[in-house]
Amino acid sequence: MSKSLRTLLNEIAACRHCVDNPDGTSLPHDPNPVLRADKSARIAICGQAPGTRVHSSGVPFTDPSGDRLRDWMGVSEEQFYDVQRIAIIPMGFCFPGLDEKGGDLPPRRECARLWHARLFPHLTRLDLILLVGNYAQKWHLGKERKSTLTETVRNWRQYLEMREGPGYMPLPHPSWRNNSWIKKNSWFEKDVLPRLKVEIKKRL
Template sequence: MDDVIKDLKGCRLCADRFAATATQHSPNPIVWFQPGARLLIASQAPGMRVHQANTPFWDQSGKRLRDWLGLDETAFYDRSRVAIVPMAFCFPGYNAAGSDLPPPPICARTWRGRVMAGLKDIKLTILIGGYAQKYHLEAPGNVTETVASWRDHGPGVIPLPHPSWRNTAWLKKNSWFERDLLPVLRARVKKVMNDTDNAA
């Protein structure tokens, strides 16, 4: 795993792609995992604030996600227990409308298999957003369908919408999410974080 982390931190595969965006930024892979982690947060891609802070979910989305998971910052950023593995490790840039671009597919193609192979102790996988759900699930629907069917994925997987403020209207419209899913999510996360032998 040390080799993967070292190689990943040095990755510059998307340098030309990022240089062509409005922000003209350089690759900055946000690498936040180590062997032994039990909770996998499979996310989308860093935003600009995360790119600048070098810390995953160091933004408003992270605050909401930590609330959903029932974790404080100390637990959330404890790499011995939590692996945060996005579908792209670098900030992709903005589109013309000012939204984040999608994660470059080359990132998952190049890195995801190697990273996953090193995370052998994962007991609970949180799939955030459509890109991670498409990668990790066999037959995902759209995000609403996939999250609504959260009970069908077994005790080791829970799909979530992205915790972005852009999804606040979605949360209001789908009140079952906070009422039914979040209590189960928090209970499973708590168990995995506290139980080293028989998690989830």
């Protein structure tokens, strides 16, 4: 790992922005940024933010969503957690807390604004970025995103073949909450996942 990337990751590990200088409501607990990055990685997973389990474990995707995502990608745990192959950079690095219904709050808006533009230029070998859920699709695709997640995922070929920079694979979040979406959109398992496995295998 380059010294400058290590310095940046140390800065992120010490970040207290959402407690000390938040946009609006303060983070309701001590920050615990959870991400993984190395300049060798060719694949990045950009999801939402840690949930309660990951907030405790400090390791991303140590939950049923992680099991499903690894299955989608066709990778073992060992491959998934090899930071020299796969970076994991969510839109918010800290667990954002729960809403009044017990669901996770959205990723902290401050996080991507503060860190992503500084972090991604260190990952010079990246050539495939998985955009897991709406927040990551909105940030990375900008105006290229379609009006719904379903349409964005359905147009995955367009993003995979983007001419400049790494290719993108937009995906729904692998949470059980999306079981009905997956069932309703059968093209996702039939067309997208086989190609996802091929693209991952090429880069491992």
